[in-house]
Amino acid sequence: MPRPITLAQHQRHSVLVMSQALSARAQRSPFTLVLDDLNQQADQILTTMIARGLSRGINVVYVAFEHPSSHPAVRFIPAFGTHSHHTGDQILAEIERAIGIFKESLVIVDSFHDLFDIKGVQPVDFGNLINKYDSYTVGVYHQDIATPVHATSYAPSPLEVTKFMATAIFTCKSLAQVLAAKAAKERSLPEPTFGLLQGAEGIVQSITANDLRGVVIDAEFRRVSGRPEFETFWLRRTFTSDFEPPLAGLPFGPLKQEFVMCLEQLPLYCSDETMANVNAKADEIDVPFKLELTLRQKKVRDGVLLPHFDAQGGEGGEGGRILYEMGEEDDFDEEEDEI
Amino acid sequence: MLPSSRIPPLLQPYTRLPKDDSIILLTSVLGASANWLIIRFLCDALTTDFKSDNEGGNGADGPEETAVVLVSWVREWEFWKSEGRKGGGLDLERLMMAKRIAFVDGLTGMFLPRVEGEKEMENEVERIPQIAKTAEGLVRRTPQSIVPVRGPPGRTPARDPAAAVVASTTTWNSTSKNQPNTSTTPGFFTLTSPDLKPLSSTISSAIAYLQPPSTTTKKILLILDSPSILLATSPSPSTSTLTSSTLCSTLLTLQTNPPYPASHILVHLNADTPLLSPSSPLEIDEHNLLVKLAHMSTRICSCRVLDTGVARDVSGVLGVTQNRVRGGLVLGMLEGEDEESTKGRELLYLVKGDGSVRVFERGAGEGC
Numbered sequence: 001m002p003r004p005i006t007l008a009q010h011q012r013h014s015v016l017v018m019s020q021a022l023s024a025r026a027q028r029s030p031f032t033l034v035l036d037d038l039n040q041q042a043d044q045i046l047t048t049m050i051a052r053g054l055s056r057g058i059n060v061v062y063v064a065f066e067h068p069s070s071h072p073a074v075r076f077i078p079a080f081g082t083h084s085h086h087t088g089d090q091i092l093a094e095i096e097r098a099i100g101i102f103k104e105s106l107v108i109v110d111s112f113h114d115l116f117d118i119k120g121v122q123p124v125d126f127g128n129l130i131n132k133y134d135s136y137t138v139g140v141y142h143q144d145i146a147t148p149v150h151a152t153s154y155a156p157s158p159l160e161v162t163k164f165m166a167t168a169i170f171t172c173k174s175l176a177q178v179l180a181a182k183a184a185k186e187r188s189l190p191e192p193t194f195g196l197l198q199g200a201e202g203i204v205q206s207i208t209a210n211d212l213r214g215v216v217i218d219a220e221f222r223r224v225s226g227r228p229e230f231e232t233f234w235l236r237r238t239f240t241s242d243f244e245p246p247l248a249g250l251p252f253g254p255l256k257q258e259f260v261m262c263l264e265q266l267p268l269y270c271s272d273e274t275m276a277n278v279n280a281k282a283d284e285i286d287v288p289f290k291l292e293l294t295l296r297q298k299k300v301r302d303g304v305l306l307p308h309f310d311a312q313g314g315e316g317g318e319g320g321r322i323l324y325e326m327g328e329e330d331d332f333d334e335e336e337d338e339i
Numbered sequence: 340m341l342p343s344s345r346i347p348p349l350l351q352p353y354t355r356l357p358k359d360d361s362i363i364l365l366t367s368v369l370g371a372s373a374n375w376l377i378i379r380f381l382c383d384a385l386t387t388d389f390k391s392d393n394e395g396g397n398g399a400d401g402p403e404e405t406a407v408v409l410v411s412w413v414r415e416w417e418f419w420k421s422e423g424r425k426g427g428g429l430d431l432e433r434l435m436m437a438k439r440i441a442f443v444d445g446l447t448g449m450f451l452p453r454v455e456g457e458k459e460m461e462n463e464v465e466r467i468p469q470i471a472k473t474a475e476g477l478v479r480r481t482p483q484s485i486v487p488v489r490g491p492p493g494r495t496p497a498r499d500p501a502a503a504v505v506a507s508t509t510t511w512n513s514t515s516k517n518q519p520n521t522s523t524t525p526g527f528f529t530l531t532s533p534d535l536k537p538l539s540s541t542i543s544s545a546i547a548y549l550q551p552p553s554t555t556t557k558k559i560l561l562i563l564d565s566p567s568i569l570l571a572t573s574p575s576p577s578t579s580t581l582t583s584s585t586l587c588s589t590l591l592t593l594q595t596n597p598p599y600p601a602s603h604i605l606v607h608l609n610a611d612t613p614l615l616s617p618s619s620p621l622e623i624d625e626h627n628l629l630v631k632l633a634h635m636s637t638r639i640c641s642c643r644v645l646d647t648g649v650a651r652d653v654s655g656v657l658g659v660t661q662n663r664v665r666g667g668l669v670l671g672m673l674e675g676e677d678e679e680s681t682k683g684r685e686l687l688y689l690v691k692g693d694g695s696v697r698v699f700e701r702g703a704g705e706g707c
Contacts, residue, residue, distance in 0.1 A: 038633050043663060065588070066635045068360065068595045078595075080588035118584045144630050146617035196630075201612045202368040202643025204633055205660045207683030212661075294702070 011262045014231040017221055019258045021168050022235075023052040024106045024136040029168035029221065031127055031137055033112070037144045039195045039209045040172040045217070046108055048238040049138055050074060055243050055252035059102035061095060065114040073251040079114070088121035092129055105135040112139040116158035117147055123161045144196060171218040175234075176208035178216045179269070183279055213237060216263060232263040300327065345427050346379050347698035349686055353640060353659045354383040356405070356560065360594060360602045361637035366610035366629070370644040371655035373607055374414075375426055375690050377562060380605055381407060382427040384560045385439055406438065406549040406557040408542060408601070411564040412445035416527065425694035435526040441545040445568075448529035533572045535581055535589050546599045561593065561601040567608055570624050583628035587635065606632055610641060637663050645687075654690045657698070659683060 020028035022045075036042035053060040054073050061075045070076055075098045079091055086094075099105035107130060115121050130137045139162070147157055163169065174194075181191045193199070194206040214236035221229045236259055244253030263269050293301065326332060346354055354376075356363075363380075367373035384405040409419060419442070423429040434440045528545050530538060546559050566586060573581040593601045608629050617623040633639055641658045660683040689697045 038630065041634060041662060066591075066631070068591050080591040114584060118582075142630065142634055146623045146626050146630075148620055148623050196615075200643065200646060202366065202371065202610050202641055202656075203658065204364070204366050204610055204629065204641050205639050205658075205662075205683075207658060207660055207685055209660055209683065210662050212682075292702070 011265060014229070014262055015258065015260060017229065018219060018231070018233050018260050021221065022049055022260060023056060024049065024058065029136070030130060031166050032168045032170065033162055033166035034138060034140045034170045034172065035143050036140055036172040037142060037195070038205045039177060040174040040215055041210055042140045042172050044215045044235065044237060045170060045172065046110065046138070046140070048235065049106065050108065051238055051243065051252055052255060053106040055250070055254055057250060059099060059105040061098045061105055061107045063091065063095060063107065063109045063115070065111040067110055071251065088115070088119035091115070091119060092121060092125065096129060099133050099135050105133060107135055107137040109137065109139040112141040112158070112162060113145050116162065123158055123165055127165050167222050169220045173216040173218060174209055175211045175213065175216050179274060180208070183275060186275070187279070233260055234263045234266045234269070235260045345382055345695065347696060349698045349700070350379060353638070354379045356384065356603050357637055360600070362590065362594070362604045362606065362632065362635050364632050364636040364639045365605060365607040366639070366641040367607065368609065368611045368643050371642040373642045374422055375696050376640060376642065376657070377564065377605070377607060378422055378426040379696070380562070381423060382429060385429060385434055404557045405560055407440045407560045407562060408443060408545045408549065409440060409562045409564070410443040410445060410542060412568040413565045415446050416442050416444060422694070426696070438526065438549055438551070441526045441528065441549055443528045443530060443541055443545055445530040448531045449533055533569055535585055539589050539593060542593055542601070543596060546601055550599050556599065558603070559599065559601040560603045560605060562605045564607045565609065566606065567625050567628055570628065571621060583624045583631055586628060587631050608632065637661070652689055653687050655688060657686045657688050659686070
């Protein structure tokens with residue numbers, strides 16, 4: 001395939017590819033791996049994919065390890081709790097039952113770690129099952145989950161195998177943190193780390209995590225030709241108002257307008273103003289207290305009558321003596337302080 | 340003073356339970372305990388309903404009444420009662436009579452009674468307060484059980500570590516003495532085995548006990564204090580069925596348990612770096628438990644010490660992050676909802692000697 005010539009063409013092409021992948025269309029990406037961590041969770045991607053899948057009227061199956069419920073129109077397979085005595089084979093059989101009679105299905109697994117590492121399902125078996133019914137699958141793998149090292153096993157970890165098999169890999173990032181990283185790069189500073197990696201004891205999730213406005217996606221598409229494509233996208237939060245009013249029997253109408261875009265097209269990301277803000281934050285002296293004055297402090301300071309003003313008065317005032325009324329928080333020391 | 344006024348205004352949006360079913364994660368480190376925060380959650384859950392009782396008639400059926408199941412593995416009922424009275428102005432004993440709270444004791448019944456084959460273990464546990472220093476191996480075995488309940492000296496003036504040690508030794512003895520009496524009290528449940536099946540059945544029966552016989556059901560808040568001790572005390576992490584993953588799925592089962600689901604679950608875990616650095620199987624499991632619960636939870640509140648060291652007027656930093664706009668649902672789709680309320684925030688707090696708490700923004704401490 002010839003490469004697009006202009007930037008605009010390239011962006012249009014990337015958005016189209018991403019849109020197809022998100023809507024589970026045109027066999028663009030039958031096996032999508034979503035890598036997330038606590039800094040940006042994959043919820044919003046799953047939400048939009050479920051809604052887009054439902055709006056297209058395809059069979060959406062949700063294999064749940066972490067979320068106790070989902071959209072009522074979704075075929076929900078609980079794999080936790082009392083169901084957790086299911087073996088991997090039983091879960092696979094249940095998925096097969098759920099997708100068997102449909103022409104097109106989208107299978108969403110909210111934790112590949114549980115399915116592959118704990119239930120012991122082989123990623124290849126799972127992939128074959130999906131392929132057999134020409135379906136799509138999206139799975140989330142939390143990058144911050146540690147997998148025990150099996151000293152005896154020479155086989156690659158399921159995550160490695162999954163990465164190898166995936167036709168698209170989405171890595172989730174928080175917008176605020178992407179901006180901070182960009183600012184750091186512009187100043188040739190090391191990229192900041194967040195959350196558990198931040199190094200401060202007790203921080204599980206930094207406050208810039210999980211931007212609710214949307215999610216930055218680092219996407220890698222593996223084309224059938226073997227050529228990979230890389231692009232960074234901005235996917236804003238999906239609302240029900242993004243879809244046309246539904247026809248009878250369907251939960252969502254068709255999507256009104258595609259809203260996923262390349263990150264470079266996001267005004268917030270490109271504008272100098274944002275970068276100036278981020279830089280200004282970085283320029284602040286890094287102290288754990290505020291150097292600015294509070295309102296009350298300002299008011300008190302404004303009330304101080306400076307001696308040279310006082311001396312300009314009719315009688316010469318108090319002759320340049322420092323005029324200061326002790327406040328209640330002033331700690332007067334008779335030996336040291338003099339007024 | 341009314342218990343609800345014990346919650347500082349800045350904290351109130353965060354101690355209020357979300358409308359939808361949710362899991363809330365509370366983390367603490369050694370120097371910054373989160374007990375005060377658990378008490379604030381208790382206050383909120385157990386007192387907001389007094390208000391709704393008074394206002395009674397305005398809603399269709401009014402807000403549901405909340406009942407609390409408190410499961411504690413490292414601290415006993417006496418401790419929670421005194422903390423609740425001191426910090427929250429709550430009379431937990433009376434609330435227990437009124438079927439508003441049930442207590443599941445994971446501490447005394449688990450190791451102290453003489454079970455065949457566990458004699459060794461029981462002796463170990465009893466000796467821990469005296470010989471904690473010398474017994475390296477034992478400390479490893481039950482890391483949380485000897486963690487000082489209170490903060491280090493200086494940070495919270497009234498909390499003296501020496502007193503805490505004395506207190507913990509005495510309670511060890513006292514609980515073993517009066518355990519038979521307390522276990523017969525209604526609303527007081529004891530865990531006798533560090534396994535998941537008894538855990539979930541005990542919690543279910545505690546929830547069922549709290550539910551009134553009539554058709555109206557109470558909203559249940561399930562508080563788990565340091566469940567990671569289950570991982571630490573299970574015989575061998577690699578072979579046992581008790582792992583971070585099964586523990587998490589047990590929680591989800593409790594949340595969706597058909598007759599009486601525990602709609603809100605509050606989990607308190609320790610987030611100290613040494614416990615989480617993934618190297619040994621146990622540490623990997625504790626790390627995964629924390630990460631997995633953090634992924635599942637709607638809100639994460641973490642207490643940590645001040646980055647710059649000990650300060651007289653600050654006990655620690657409380658970070659609150661909101662993971663989802665709506666509760667446990669992945670798929671909630673809302674029209675532009677107010678997003679300000681769900682932004683992450685960092686606040687400083689000061690736990691005073693009398694148990695009261697001040698919560699304030701950076702730079703708005705007492706001196707300003």
